[in-house]
Amino acid sequence: MAEQFNCLVVDDETDIRELVVLTLERMDINADSAANLEEARHLLANKKYDLCLTDMRLPDGLGLELVQHISTNYIGLPVAVITAYGSAENAVSALKAGAFDYLTKPISLKQLRPLVESALKLSRSDAKETHNTVDLIGSSPAMSQVRTMIEKLARSQAPVYISGESGSGKELAARLIHSNSSRRDKAFVAVNCGAIPENLMESEFFGYKKGAFTGAAQDTLGLFQAANGGTLFLDEVADLPLAMQVKLLRAIQEKKVRSVGGTTEEPVDVRIISATHKNLGDMMTNGLFRQDLYYRLNVIQLKMPSLRDRPEDIPELTQKLLQKLCSSQSITVPTIEDSAHKLITKMQFSGNVRELENMLERALALCDGERISAEDLFMDQESKMASNTNVAFDPSKNLDVSLSDYLEDIEKSAILKALAKSNNNKTAAAKLLGVSFRTLRYRLAKLGLAKDEDADIENNNLEEES
Numbered sequence: 205m206a207e208q209f210n211c212l213v214v215d216d217e218t219d220i221r222e223l224v225v226l227t228l229e230r231m232d233i234n235a236d237s238a239a240n241l242e243e244a245r246h247l248l249a250n251k252k253y254d255l256c257l258t259d260m261r262l263p264d265g266l267g268l269e270l271v272q273h274i275s276t277n278y279i280g281l282p283v284a285v286i287t288a289y290g291s292a293e294n295a296v297s298a299l300k301a302g303a304f305d306y307l308t309k310p311i312s313l314k315q316l317r318p319l320v321e322s323a324l325k326l327s328r329s330d331a332k333e334t335h336n337t338v339d340l341i342g343s344s345p346a347m348s349q350v351r352t353m354i355e356k357l358a359r360s361q362a363p364v365y366i367s368g369e370s371g372s373g374k375e376l377a378a379r380l381i382h383s384n385s386s387r388r389d390k391a392f393v394a395v396n397c398g399a400i401p402e403n404l405m406e407s408e409f410f411g412y413k414k415g416a417f418t419g420a421a422q423d424t425l426g427l428f429q430a431a432n433g434g435t436l437f438l439d440e441v442a443d444l445p446l447a448m449q450v451k452l453l454r455a456i457q458e459k460k461v462r463s464v465g466g467t468t469e470e471p472v473d474v475r476i477i478s479a480t481h482k483n484l485g486d487m488m489t490n491g492l493f494r495q496d497l498y499y500r501l502n503v504i505q506l507k508m509p510s511l512r513d514r515p516e517d518i519p520e521l522t523q524k525l526l527q528k529l530c531s532s533q534s535i536t537v538p539t540i541e542d543s544a545h546k547l548i549t550k551m552q553f554s555g556n557v558r559e560l561e562n563m564l565e566r567a568l569a570l571c572d573g574e575r576i577s578a579e580d581l582f583m584d585q586e587s588k589m590a591s592n593t594n595v596a597f598d599p600s601k602n603l604d605v606s607l608s609d610y611l612e613d614i615e616k617s618a619i620l621k622a623l624a625k626s627n628n629n630k631t632a633a634a635k636l637l638g639v640s641f642r643t644l645r646y647r648l649a650k651l652g653l654a655k656d657e658d659a660d661i662e663n664n665n666l667e668e669e670s
Contacts, residue, residue, distance in 0.1 A: 209324050210251065213237045214244045214258035214270065215286065220311065224257060227313055231320065241265045248278060255323045256283040257307075260294050268301050275302040282323040282359070286311065295457075299503045305361035308458070315459055318433060318473040319361075325386035326359055340373070340380060341524045342517030346509040350377065353506050358384035363456065365501050366479040368508030371558030374479040375439060377508055382435040387475060390434030395427055398443030405448045407464045410455070416465025428461045428472045435475045441501065442480040442487055446494065453497045476501065511553040511560065518549050518560070525561050526576075529568055538571055543578040569636045570621050579617050616651050619644070 211233050213224045221237045228235040236251070238244040241264045248256075256274060258267040267285045274283045282304035287294045295306040304326070305319050340351065357364055358381050366374045375394060382392045400408050407416075411426030427436060438444075444452065455461050456476055460469040478501045487493035511518065522540065530537045540548075544567075553559050567580040618637065626632035634644040648654035 208232070208234060209254040210234045210236070211320070212244065212247055212253045212256045214239075214241075214256065214262065214267070216240060216259065216261075216263050220259070220286075220309075223311065224316070227316060228320065231317065233320070233324075239263070241270055244270055245273065248274070253278075253281060255320060256281060257286060258283060259286045260288070260298065268298060271298060271301045271303050280326075280359075282326050284319060284323065296499060296503055299360070299362035302360075303362075304359070312471060314471045315473065322361065322386040322473075340376060341521045342514055343520070344509075344514040344517045346514045347517060350506070350508065354380050354384065357381050357504060357506065360504070361475050362503045363476045363478070363501050364504050364506055365484075366477065366506045366508060368479075368481065369510045369554075369556055370481045371556035372508040372510055373557055374481075374508055375437065377506060378435070378437045378477045378479065381477060382437075382475075385435070385475075387434050391431050392435050392437065393427055393431040394437040394439060396439045398440045402445050402448070405445070406451060409448075409452070410461045411463040413463050413465035416463075420465065423463075426461070426463065428455060428474055429470075431474045432472050433474075435477055438476065438478040438501075440480050440482075441478040442482040442484060442493060446492075449494045449497050453494065453500060456497075456500050511556045515549065519545065521557065521560065522548055522564065525557075526564050526568070529561070529565055533568075535568075536573070538568070538574050538576050540576045541578065544576050544581055547578050547581055566636075566638055569625070570618055572621075579614050580621075582614060582618070612651060615647065616653065619647060619651070619653060 211228050213221055213228070213235055214237070215221045215224070216239050218239075221239070225235040225237055236247055236253075238247055240262050244256075244258065247253075256270070258270050260267040262270075271283050271285065274281050283302075284305045284307060285295070285298040285303050286307045286309060287298070288309055295308070298306055304323055307315060307319065340347070354377060364378075364381060366377055368374050378394070379392060382388060395408075407424075407426065409426050409428060411424050411429055412420050414420055414422050455472075458469070459473070460471050462469045484493050484498055484502070488495050488498055511521075522545075526540070527537055548560070548563075555562070563581055564576075567576045571577070571580045619633070622633040622636040623630070626636060630644055630648075631641055634641045637644065639647075645654065
């Protein structure tokens with residue numbers, strides 16, 4: 205027997221109540237209705253509901269009061285608000301107050317049905333499970349707060365703005381919000397806004413009709429249509445030009461899009477999650493980002509902490525990333541020497557988790573397969589100096605070696621390991637080291653590791669360039 209759901213409809217307009225109730229009953233959902241806040245509170249106290257739909261303006265108060273009442277006394281009950289056409293501020297206020305989603309008048313049944321279906325998925329017990337991934341690693345207070353926020357955001361349809369430095373895991377957080385939400389069975393579509401040419405943006409986002417422009421040989425769906433029912437992740441949203449910002453704002457507010465060359469708007473059910481490493485507040489001040497779009501995207505903000513802000517997570521993160529890399533390559537996980545661990549924990553990691561993962565991948569290629577040493581972590585002088593560490597070099601002690609000589613020794617060791625691992629294939633060794641073939645030949649000549657003919661060629665090139 206199919207599970208029966210109960211819905212409460214709150215609106216003082218009789219025709220709207222009857223329309224919504226009739227639609228719900230056709231979806232095999234039991235529906236009760238109330239004309240004001242008092243009646244709604246009474247019904248909520250005497251019956252268990254799986255969803256509540258409420259008008260924003262009621263005879264004895266505002267729908268926001270009911271949203272807050274439900275958030276406080278009926279935790280987990282999704283509530284959606286019905287706002288007047290064009291009342292963007294009311295919709296944003298409702299979402300900030302804890303509303304699951306919103307509808308605009310006149311109510312479109314094409315928008316009502318998917319909203320109801322998404323809300324009811326949250327009421328099922330299996331929708332309350334949290335599906336974490338191995339990539340969201342760390343037990344620091346900062347990461348615990350991120351996990352808590354992701355669980356809360358997954359139970360809403362509100363637009364989310366994820367801020368944070370490059371490499372801090374913004375897209376990962378967006379995917380987790382989606383995979384823990386009622387939309388997890390639908391598409392997660394990620395797009396880098398800075399990678400789309402400006403003249404193609406509208407057709408990429410909204411699609412186009414056959415014959416709309418030269419080369420439009422058939423109707424083509426855009427990103428909004430591809431994400432219909434799911435989540436659209438706008439990465440580097442700060443890179444959108446102002447003209448496109450206006451069109452994006454309308455699509456978000458009205459939940460409708462018009463294809464290039466089309467004559468009518470089509471409803472779309474898409475949750476928007478956006479992210480950027482830039483400061484949108486400063487961009488608004490400088491007139492580079494629309495204020496109204498900012499407030500539509502930034503209904504709820506999730507800030508991803510930098511790796512510097514959670515140093516206690518680095519050891520666990522290092523081990524898990526190393527295990528993941530070794531698993532993908534089907535190799536045994538090597539041991540990380542204490543000196544290498546100390547280096548890693550002292551680094552600033554301006555590139556955050558992405559930089560740490562790249563470093564470990566390089567070290568994995570250069571190590572002997574059993575142990576990762578401090579020397580395996582750095583391939584060139586620039587990256588060694590960027591670490592802000594002394595490795596094993598201490599100028600306060602009386603040593604027979606200078607800093608430059610010490611760094612050259614490390615560089616020689618890394619190059620020789622790469623050459624040995626690649627059977628002296630310089631092209632392959634350069635790839636392992638993450639440098640160009642010409643750079644490797646130059647370093648070989650400078651460090652005295654090149655064969656005579658290679659050294660002559662490079663020395664000639666150096667003389668010509670100087």
